[in-house]
Amino acid sequence: MREISSTQDLMEYLKKNAQEKEYYFNKDSSFVNELLKSLITNLKRYGYASCPCRLSTGNYDLDSDLICPCVYMDNDVKKYGSCFCALYVSKDVHDGKKQVGPIPESRPKDKLFGIDYANSDSKKSVGKKWECDICGYEHLGNDPPEKCPKCGASKKMFKEMK
């Protein structure tokens, strides 16, 4: 498995994801490119490609719902025709049958503002380090993530690093 390090890699990964779920990328390719660049910025900054339109903390456990495609994507595309960022759109929007405007935030309020900033430095608050056996993604936390945010491998593929 290749490391995701370029916008091209990330685009392929996310496009595949969209196809599986029968969603589409926004038709505006320069807009999509800007979003991908921002996702790469977050990948480098936090270690995972979290939503560029929302504030991440740098603590995986607090941000895991924001890793693109975020957990709110599915409902937002169904309800409004696009995800929060407008990276993913529905078939109707893709075909030009429907227009989309700004959509409301559906992430719970306690996640938006109730962030425990004092403990948000994951490196300080957790002791264990895990590595994905498939792609080498490193995760800090008491437990490995349910799914590797980089390559999608399952929890059991994570090994504790000494």
Add this chain to the structure above:
Amino acid sequence: MIKHVDGENDKESVFLYTLSTCVWCKKTKQFLIDINAKYDYIDVDLLVGAEQEKTMKELAKVNPQGGFPTILINKEKIIVGFQPDAIKEALV
């Protein structure tokens, strides 16, 4: 960390809570430049620790619904998201 962008249209005070990674925030900043409006903004994702916490608490008061960009006009009206028509209406 508040940044200022100059413009000729300075009848109103315009303050933006933004993320440096958010494409809609970038579009909003560009739109304000296009209509020659003076504005201030803060990229919340580039702040660290207590400064970020303080700014997020401030934003929660201004816009309990959350979301970037949040545009605060004359310290009373808010516009959330890239809404050029609403911005124009509020500023012109």
